[in-house]
Amino acid sequence: MALELSKIDKLLELAKSGDRRSLSRLITEIADSEKTPKFHSDSIWTLGVTGPPGSGKSTLIGRLAKQWVDTGESVAILALDPSSPISGGSFLADRIRMEGSDMGDKVFVRSIASGNTPGGISPRIWPMCHALSLCGWSRIVVETVGTGQSEFRIAALADRLLLVDGPDRGDIIQAEKAGILELADVIAVNKSDLPGAALSAQSIRTSLNLSDDDSREVILVSALEGVGIEKLISAIESCETQSGRNEMIMREVLISEWDSLLVSHPEIDEIITKLCDSSITIDEAIKLLRTSIPNGR
Amino acid sequence: MRVVIAKPGLDGHDRGAKVIARALRDGGHDVIYTGLRKTPSDIVRIVNDEDAEVLGLSTLSGAHDSLIPKICDGLREEDLGDVIVFAGGIIPDRDLEQLYNSGVRAVFGPGTPTSEVLGFLDEARQRKKENVPIGVGDDLGWHWN
Numbered sequence: 001m002a003l004e005l006s007k008i009d010k011l012l013e014l015a016k017s018g019d020r021r022s023l024s025r026l027i028t029e030i031a032d033s034e035k036t037p038k039f040h041s042d043s044i045w046t047l048g049v050t051g052p053p054g055s056g057k058s059t060l061i062g063r064l065a066k067q068w069v070d071t072g073e074s075v076a077i078l079a080l081d082p083s084s085p086i087s088g089g090s091f092l093a094d095r096i097r098m099e100g101s102d103m104g105d106k107v108f109v110r111s112i113a114s115g116n117t118p119g120g121i122s123p124r125i126w127p128m129c130h131a132l133s134l135c136g137w138s139r140i141v142v143e144t145v146g147t148g149q150s151e152f153r154i155a156a157l158a159d160r161l162l163l164v165d166g167p168d169r170g171d172i173i174q175a176e177k178a179g180i181l182e183l184a185d186v187i188a189v190n191k192s193d194l195p196g197a198a199l200s201a202q203s204i205r206t207s208l209n210l211s212d213d214d215s216r217e218v219i220l221v222s223a224l225e226g227v228g229i230e231k232l233i234s235a236i237e238s239c240e241t242q243s244g245r246n247e248m249i250m251r252e253v254l255i256s257e258w259d260s261l262l263v264s265h266p267e268i269d270e271i272i273t274k275l276c277d278s279s280i281t282i283d284e285a286i287k288l289l290r291t292s293i294p295n296g297r
Numbered sequence: 298m299r300v301v302i303a304k305p306g307l308d309g310h311d312r313g314a315k316v317i318a319r320a321l322r323d324g325g326h327d328v329i330y331t332g333l334r335k336t337p338s339d340i341v342r343i344v345n346d347e348d349a350e351v352l353g354l355s356t357l358s359g360a361h362d363s364l365i366p367k368i369c370d371g372l373r374e375e376d377l378g379d380v381i382v383f384a385g386g387i388i389p390d391r392d393l394e395q396l397y398n399s400g401v402r403a404v405f406g407p408g409t410p411t412s413e414v415l416g417f418l419d420e421a422r423q424r425k426k427e428n429v430p431i432g433v434g435d436d437l438g439w440h441w442n
Contacts, residue, residue: 096331108346
């Protein structure tokens with residue numbers, strides 16, 4: 001274990017000096033290592049992007065990246081996609097949509113399959129972001145498909161959260177159900193080149209206005225045509241982190257670490273088998289798990 | 298394994314690349330597809346950033362003999378010599394030797410059953426596990442077919 005950590009530290013040192021090969025290997029190590037590595041960067045800047053499938057998140061991120069690079073930033077993007085529950089494999093194609101993703105040295109894109117890490121990928125994403133920040137990446141974007149609570153949650157751990165919806169989808173209601181709408185700092189309605197987008201934006205605004213003190217912006221954009229991108233960037237850059245956000249983030253970190261502890265518990269399969277043949281009750285199972293959580297993980 | 302499937306050069310047809318990508322996913326691999334019309338240096342950077350173990354290059358344009366060796370050279374130059382490279386598409390028999398010489402470990406033509414590509418990856422994985430050379434940077438005469 002000590003050996004593993006020192007390997008990660010060594011990669012970090014090389015990556016900090018600008019070696020892109022080491023940076024890439026570092027990200028893999030963070031995903032694959034048995035322990036969740038701890039990194040901390042004071043100057044970290046992260047944006048979570050989530051929304052329903054097909055709402056144009058990747059295309060929009062490509063636009064944002066280009067704009068940022070033009071203003072001197074360097075952009076690292078972690079694009080999460082689900083693994084197939086049947087084969088365990090994945091088809092990761094977010095980067096196709098990111099026109100900016102092949103712009104050169106100022107953009108780093110890593111596609112991540114959500115299913116390959118013991119205990120789930122979510123506790124690993126934040127060490128990755130901190131490592132990227134330590135290596136000098138000034139804009140770090142985490143993209144997740146907002147199809148389930150856990151995916152929403154990953155994005156919600158960022159300092160600021162952008163929610164993307166399309167015209168006439170109404171899918172943002174799902175975000176409301178998942179408790180994510182209140183976490184979003186900026187909401188973009190994409191595909192303003194299509195009919196229905198303005199109406200969609202209006203209905204979200206109406207829904208936000210139900211609470212008096214809600215000043216969050218709903219911005220119409222077209223990632224395809226590059227319309228509204230500057231306005232969106234300035235909203236993202238200037239958004240004020242909501243009060244209580246830190247507690248919310250820490251709560252999510254704790255829950256995801258706890259989940260990961262549970263899923264990677266050495267006796268979990270045995271306990272599930274016992275539950276199936278009714279030889280123990282659920283309360284007994286929880287007791288067993290609680291008393292035997294491995295020390296020091 | 299983490300596999301990048303790439304379309305180098307001016308070639309707008311990716312049905313084959315997508316069939317392979319899907320088959321590899323169903324075989325349990327993580328597949329990253331680059332999309333169309335990537336330059337050799339784009340592809341080398343994508344392989345690096347994605348930390349891929351395998352690169353599959355699909356070409357139908359006839360430019361394989363100049364693009365693929367260029368990509369293999371780029372991988373070696375960027376310290377990516379452990380990446381395993383295979384190719385697919387319309388590649389005449391007379392060009393195979395040159396591709397193998399540049400470090401390509403398998404070439405799959407039209408009509409190849411997807412199970413064969415999966416078989417190649419199993420072999421590749423086995424070799425890697427046993428530290429038997431197979432990467433694009435390894436100097437060896439071995440190739441799958």
